Amino acid sequence: xxRFDGRRLSWTRLTVLVGALTALVLVGTSSxxxxxxxxxxxxxxxxxxxGYVDATVTPLHAFEQPTSKATRDVxxxxxxxxxxxxxxxTWGSAYSLDAAADELDLDRRIARLRQQxxxxxxxxxxxVNSELATACTDAAELLKAYRSVVERYxxxxxxxxxxxxxxxxxxxxxxxxxxxxxxxxxxxxxxxDLRVWLTLPVAPSGLSExxxxxVETMLDxxxxxxxxxxxxxxxxxxxxxxxxxxxASIAALTExxxxxxxxxxxxxxxxGSSTLWRRMGATPMIGQxxxxxxxxxxxxxxxxxxxxxxxxxxxxSMWSLNRxxxxxxxxxxxxxxxxxxxxxxxxxxxxxxxxxGDMTGRPDTSAVTPVVPGSAGRGQGExxxxxxxxxxxxxxxDEETTYVExxxxxxxxxxxxxxxxxxxxxxxxxxxxxxxxPWQLVGPxxxxxxxxxxxxxxxxxxxxxxxxxxxxxxxxxxxxxxxFTAKWASTGVSPDAQASREQPSPWRRLTDAEIRTxxxxxxxxxxxxxxxxxxxxxxxxxxx
Numbered sequence: 001x002x003r004f005d006g007r008r009l010s011w012t013r014l015t016v017l018v019g020a021l022t023a024l025v026l027v028g029t030s031s032x033x034x035x036x037x038x039x040x041x042x043x044x045x046x047x048x049x050x051g052y053v054d055a056t057v058t059p060l061h062a063f064e065q066p067t068s069k070a071t072r073d074v075x076x077x078x079x080x081x082x083x084x085x086x087x088x089x090t091w092g093s094a095y096s097l098d099a100a101a102d103e104l105d106l107d108r109r110i111a112r113l114r115q116q117x118x119x120x121x122x123x124x125x126x127x128v129n130s131e132l133a134t135a136c137t138d139a140a141e142l143l144k145a146y147r148s149v150v151e152r153y154x155x156x157x158x159x160x161x162x163x164x165x166x167x168x169x170x171x172x173x174x175x176x177x178x179x180x181x182x183x184x185x186x187x188x189x190x191x192x193d194l195r196v197w198l199t200l201p202v203a204p205s206g207l208s209e210x211x212x213x214x215v216e217t218m219l220d221x222x223x224x225x226x227x228x229x230x231x232x233x234x235x236x237x238x239x240x241x242x243x244x245x246x247x248a249s250i251a252a253l254t255e256x257x258x259x260x261x262x263x264x265x266x267x268x269x270x271x272g273s274s275t276l277w278r279r280m281g282a283t284p285m286i287g288q289x290x291x292x293x294x295x296x297x298x299x300x301x302x303x304x305x306x307x308x309x310x311x312x313x314x315x316x317s318m319w320s321l322n323r324x325x326x327x328x329x330x331x332x333x334x335x336x337x338x339x340x341x342x343x344x345x346x347x348x349x350x351x352x353x354x355x356x357g358d359m360t361g362r363p364d365t366s367a368v369t370p371v372v373p374g375s376a377g378r379g380q381g382e383x384x385x386x387x388x389x390x391x392x393x394x395x396x397x398d399e400e401t402t403y404v405e406x407x408x409x410x411x412x413x414x415x416x417x418x419x420x421x422x423x424x425x426x427x428x429x430x431x432x433x434x435x436x437x438p439w440q441l442v443g444p445x446x447x448x449x450x451x452x453x454x455x456x457x458x459x460x461x462x463x464x465x466x467x468x469x470x471x472x473x474x475x476x477x478x479x480x481x482x483x484f485t486a487k488w489a490s491t492g493v494s495p496d497a498q499a500s501r502e503q504p505s506p507w508r509r510l511t512d513a514e515i516r517t518x519x520x521x522x523x524x525x526x527x528x529x530x531x532x533x534x535x536x537x538x539x540x541x542x543x544x
Contacts, residue, residue, distance in 0.1 A: 046361030047314050050075050050121060051321040051352050052283070055106065056092040057339045061322040064109035064443060070352035072118040073363055075159055075317060078126035079149055086135030089145045093129045097152055102452070103513045105442050108415055110153060112443030119364030122153060123199070125161035133176035134166040143179045150183065150194065156364045157195040159229070167201070167210045177221035184224055195226040197315070199283065202230035203238035204248045206255030212263060219267040227314050229281030230256050232304070234291045246300040250307055253282055274312055281315025282308065286323060286351040287342025288334060298349055305357035316355050324351050387413060392445055393452045399424050402496060406509045408442070415442040421499035454512055455519035457483055458526070467492050476510070483510040483518065
């Protein structure tokens with residue numbers, strides 16, 4: 001006899017049993033997907049922070065001298081097209097890659113940052129000027145242009161900042177995606193990865209239609225997209241009345257997360273929620289934004305960092321490290337955006353540290369193995385540190401030579417620039433602190449360098465300095481073949497006279513770029529002054 005003899009299983013009991021079993025299956029499946037999603041997010045690497053640096057704006061930001069972990073990784077911006085040659089990459093349309101190395105010492109400063117364990121990401125595009133794919137319509141030349149930047153700076157990660165009118169250019173978007181895919185394949189074959197981030201404008205309602213299409217285009221062309229970074233700034237009319245900058249930024253990120261889920265699903269990439277957050281980044285404009293009345297405060301930075309930590313956001317940046325400081329007292333209207341300060345009283349706090357929060361990842365850890373300054377080896381004897389004039393860009397430092405402000409030298413395989421008049425002060429004196437030293441370390445001598453050949457200014461280009469003459473600001477003189485310009489009015493103060501921070505010189509040596517410009521102008525003037533072989537007479541031609 002059965003234990004349950006005479007009992008029947010009712011339909012009600014059966015329904016409850018099936019429901020319970022189904023619930024258990026769904027819970028188990030959901031938990032498994034959550035585990036998979038979490039594992040996939042972790043596979044994308046630790047969340048990282050890197051602030052943008054405007055590489056060409058003056059005064060130049062000394063990114064090669066990081067003061068904390070929050071400033072050691074940078075996104076240098078912006079590479080754009082040459083206004084006259086669309087397929088030629090430039091820094092901000094003002095410097096070719098070679099000119100940036102020469103006049104901004106950019107290559108050396110990048111090397112110096114990497115020596116100290118820093119990472120460099122390069123950003124293409126921006127709000128001003130034309131991104132390469134917009135101006136360069138030749139596919140082969142476009143790929144060549146992107147490649148030249150990636151190879152020159154040995155990049156492992158790049159940032160594509162698409163905004164403004166160029167964002168709506170579908171043909172440019174396709175050219176860009178094709179080039180990115182080809183470049184990633186090339187780098188992979190060379191044993192080097194290339195991670196690509198897409199940076200886009202955003203509103204509290206999320207990405208625009210053009211922004212969504214930009215992501216879709218990348219995925220459609222098989223670009224291995226590391227993530228989408230949204231510019232949580234300059235909301236304008238899209239921000240509702242009473243909505244704070246923090247609330248608007250959280251709304252923008254939340255809605256973008258939903259949109260990207262649809263975009264990735266449409267591309268056949270079924271990524272989970274955690275993975276999607278790890279493939280997203282946020283970039284606020286610290287302090288006063290371009291839109292009047294929009295101020296991203298220190299409190300907003302703390303709140304955004306907390307939100308990023310809660311969601312597992314993969315990246316945090318900011319515009320910009322150039323601006324991460326309180327404006328000085330001589331800048332009275334902080335509602336006007338400055339390139340050099342935030343417009344808010346930071347009270348000794350940096351936005352960089354607040355936004356980095358607990359992020360421990362690095363954008364570019366595999367790019368360059370950090371080495372100590374003077375990589376020839378400081379502990380390996382003087383011979384290993386010997387300087388060769390044939391492979392040094394600047395003259396070797398000499399204790400008997402007087403150097404004025406702005407003079408560059410090489411010492412122990414590193415380049416230095418004089419901060420003020422100096423004689424006999426060793427550039428790498430380990431006893432003298434940085435503030436007291438008349439020398440500032442620029443960076444290492446790079447492989448393959450040759451002496452920088454500066455043109456000599458013809459005699460008489462500028463008047464010889466006269467101790468009895470009064471000079472006004474901006475006047476130029478020559479002394480011992482070296483050109484100087486007056487920083488303020490002076491009489492009887494020699495350009496090569498000893499100077500210090502306490503008693504600065506009224507003279508400044510012309511920069512290398514200024515000397516080149518002056519030499520070109522002098523050469524042109526000489527050419528124009530030469531009499532023509534035909535005596536200046538026009539040859540007559542037969543009328544036809």
